[in-house]
Amino acid sequence: MLEISQRGQQMPMSPYRKLTPYADAAKQRGTGVYHLNIGQPDIETPPAMLAAVREAEIKVLEYSPSAGSGSYRQKLAAYYQRNHIPVQPEDILVTAGGSEAIFFAFMSCLNPEDEVVIPEPFYGAYISFAIATDVRIVPVVSTLDEGFALPPIEAFERVITPRTKAIMVCNPSNPTGYVYSEAELLQLLDLCRRHNLFFLSDEAYREYCYEGFATSALQLPGAEQHVVMVDTISKRYSACGARLGALVTKNPDVQAAALKFAQMRVSAPALAQLMGEAAAELPESYFEHTKAEYRARRDLMVRRLRAMPGVTCPTPGGAFYVMARLPVDDAGTFGRWLLEEFSYQGHTVMVSPAAGFYVTPGLGRDEVRLAYVLNLEKLDAALDCLEQGLAAYPGRLVQPIGDATPALEARP
Amino acid sequence: MLEISQRGQQMPMSPYRKLTPYADAAKQRGTGVYHLNIGQPDIETPPAMLAAVREAEIKVLEYSPSAGSGSYRQKLAAYYQRNHIPVQPEDILVTAGGSEAIFFAFMSCLNPEDEVVIPEPFYGAYISFAIATDVRIVPVVSTLDEGFALPPIEAFERVITPRTKAIMVCNPSNPTGYVYSEAELLQLLDLCRRHNLFFLSDEAYREYCYEGFATSALQLPGAEQHVVMVDTISKRYSACGARLGALVTKNPDVQAAALKFAQMRVSAPALAQLMGEAAAELPESYFEHTKAEYRARRDLMVRRLRAMPGVTCPTPGGAFYVMARLPVDDAGTFGRWLLEEFSYQGHTVMVSPAAGFYVTPGLGRDEVRLAYVLNLEKLDAALDCLEQGLAAYPGRLVQPIGDATPALEARP
Incomplete structure (x- = not known):
């Protein structure tokens, strides 16, 4: 029997992709999935960059x-x-x-x-x-x-x-x-x-x-x-x-x-x-536009997260991620539950459990990384899902305040 | 003092690029250089491949x-x-x-x-x-x-x-x-x-x-x-x-x-x-055309090489390279001499000394790899340069037969 290398065995699976099979299954059931898990921006690639390729006169690449x-x-x-x-x-x-x-x-x-x-x-x-x-x-x-x-x-x-x-x-x-x-x-x-x-x-x-x-x-x-x-x-x-x-x-x-x-x-x-x-060669205005968009998203995300009972997060100064501590037993279990058991208005949300960003065992267990790579409307809807999911999650550690009734829908 | 890694030190320079400074200098002197040294084909990239990129409708890459x-x-x-x-x-x-x-x-x-x-x-x-x-x-x-x-x-x-x-x-x-x-x-x-x-x-x-x-x-x-x-x-x-x-x-x-x-x-x-x-999705005819072109070049190169006194080479069945044994003291020295000291009708030729393809010390010293990635006319002219260069090279091991007078030109 041929054995692959030790480094091939030690190499971790991408932490971003561990929950992917559950997201795929949710989509197959007809549940929409808001992806807050990956750093794939939705912002358009500047047309000038694509035009540079389109207009290049290439005989031999x-x-x-x-x-x-x-x-x-x-x-x-x-x-x-x-x-x-x-x-x-x-x-x-x-x-x-x-x-x-x-x-x-x-x-x-x-x-x-x-x-x-x-x-x-x-x-x-x-x-x-x-x-x-x-x-x-x-x-x-x-x-x-x-x-x-x-x-x-x-x-x-x-x-x-x-x-x-x-x-x-x-x-x-x-x-x-x-x-x-x-x-x-x-x-x-x-x-x-x-x-x-x-x-x-x-x-x-x-x-x-x-x-x-x-x-x-x-x-x-x-x-x-x-x-x-x-x-x-x-x-x-x-x-x-x-x-x-x-x-x-x-x-x-x-x-x-x-x-x-x-x-x-x-x-x-x-x-x-x-x-x-x-x-x-893009003008500075490209960044002004894009930064304004990301900043508005960050502000929305931080405001919404802080309004959720038991959720804490710092205000990140850059990139397009927020790390949030959630009132849950285990963010990995919660992330999987969101995809397998939960939906709200036909949608659910995919998060990155933060444990994949730590090497010290046990750290980040109640944290998630959320990427704000959706437009404001979708981001708001995704955060609705997160909020409702937190309220409904059986492994939550803090009872929701007020009348936020868990909105768990039956799976189709 | 910061030291780079041992593997960074051990890593070899690309053997294809060792002679590059001499080729650049030759070009600066006004000498044309036929590149038989690298596997960069001159054949056109199929237009359908470039069109696929040009015509793709991409919003976000x-x-x-x-x-x-x-x-x-x-x-x-x-x-x-x-x-x-x-x-x-x-x-x-x-x-x-x-x-x-x-x-x-x-x-x-x-x-x-x-x-x-x-x-x-x-x-x-x-x-x-x-x-x-x-x-x-x-x-x-x-x-x-x-x-x-x-x-x-x-x-x-x-x-x-x-x-x-x-x-x-x-x-x-x-x-x-x-x-x-x-x-x-x-x-x-x-x-x-x-x-x-x-x-x-x-x-x-x-x-x-x-x-x-x-x-x-x-x-x-x-x-x-x-x-x-x-x-x-x-x-x-x-x-x-x-x-x-x-x-x-x-x-x-x-x-x-x-x-x-x-x-x-x-x-x-x-x-x-x-x-x-x-x-x-290209049709088979693409390869028929391209293969016919490469085969004609191979045949020309092998025929010309075998007609040069003291040169031996097998007939390669594939790829677009010929390995040839040259009647020279050292193919690396010869390759450099071609670029530094020699020209014929305003041109010289760049070869790949074969030592870079061997790890056993001493092997391949009198061999070169020649890539037939020029059209037939240029290839013929490149082989003229090689033939004349071999006849003129001071470190040659076999006297040229016949009247092939060394055609060493003065450097401008």
Whole structure:
């Protein structure tokens, strides 16, 4: 009998997809499912990006250079410079999505069994990349009650060992929406300088910041040798399917190593790079529009959640996620129950149980991540479902206040 | 001082790109460079594939499912079935190029320090994937004088150890163009069954076979549990920049493990999958045309090479490469000399020194890989350059016969 590899066995299933079979079954029963579980924006991809592909005159769709096409790297550098992030074209390695940039960063900076310290909760796929690259993630817990702010720097100091090679943050954070302040980032950079660590900064959601602006780690004085930034057009321009990201660093050794990994897979997608060029030239008004829309959704979601008995959530400053604590025995069980047992006005709602964003056992059991990637009307309806579901759920820990009668419908 | 990872240090530079600075310098001097060094076809990408992207009505370019879009997997399975390869949609995992399929195959089948046995010479990037996944490549030497046929199966038996977990072939072969016969493949499968090994089959060039057809490893009786096939649209449809490949296996454990690696990076490029759907529906006449063109080029290249004093080469049955032994001290030095010191009628030629396709030290030193990815006229002119270059090269080992006066031109 042939056995697959140990890493193939250890690799987790995507936490986003665990509840998918129950959602599919609900749809088959005729129940509509509002998806608050995934970070797939509903905002239109800017037409100029799609036009760039449509209008390109291509005879042979050739490999692009392994580091990315020269014209895209130039335009992307100009985008960063407009945003006061000091990046030159040669600091950019174009990748197949932010995912590949994470992979190249781990491969280039970390040896097998090296440790990377990450504030918890964090993007679940980091666990997969760590298994694939044989790296250890060491969590430092941030809490919902503190709004998922950076834990005291002493908590980082305490877990640093001779094997620690990097600190990693996602800023603005997926899954918490927390936006690290410049002061917090400076503390982390100082830590990296004192302990000779890389500073891996996943900035997939940088443009979506609803009070002021997110600081890029590359903007910090003294960042040059330490910071390896991961970027992507997926969320910024609602272009997840393009698979276009970037690894950005001013450290020439990391850049040279990452280029060799890039040569291994020859090139990033060529059509996506045409889209990226058009994206880098979009006017600022694109973000003003999109940010206003996301902010209105965030405000609605936070207001509605806080009005639900027993629900607590911080006001996230960025990204398009809210982490909420629910008055339930187990958010995973609740999420499954919503899909299997519940509907309200013919619909139910799919959430991401937060346990998939923690590695410390037991943490996040009563938390969910909710993505506000539906328009205001649908979002409101989805939150109706959540509210009614919480009131009806047999495993609820707090009795609903007032007259909110559980609105459990019979399954058709 | 921050140090990059050991694997980042060990990772080789792409062998195809080592001579690139010299080619760039030649172009800057005004010397035209015929590229026989890379497998970037000049054949037009089928217009129907580009039209599929142009005409798609996309509002939001979403993530596709991690295993690939359902409609593409169906159409690709139908393509295989038309080619008598028994593949169902659920046997297919869609990847970002054949490269990612190789990566997923190594990750899913092999543990760190496991061994994969590969006939040498082989595609240079396998070395990079082995370093990235901490796998050991054990070569079994095939020779130019035998036309790069499969070495006797005893040579494989001899190198099998308790750590051997897989055999890998590229069929038709890059870099040799050799097409493994069904009998040879059956020998390999038998070996895999006796020693409980995976059979990794890279079939990127399957359609380009100039006498008969290449057998897919998936067509062999008893292949189900053992064979993991790597495929790509890059060469088949001259669409290298799309980055669309597939891992195809009927082994459910490998498929499930590979899917988890696929979930890690969320999805393959969405626009490329639209191209892939159009490609899978192209009529057979597409391949008849393209094959006829490649065959004419192969015949020209082999005829011209054999007419050059001291040059020997087998007639490759497939792909679009010829491996040739040149009467030179060192093919790497010769390749660089062609770019730095030589021109003929304003042009020179860039070759791939074959050493980059061998891991056994010293092998392939007098061999080059030549890709016939130029039209007949340019190919003829490129071979003029090679012939004149060989006659003029100071490190040549065989005097030119006849009156072929070295045509060394002064550098401008």
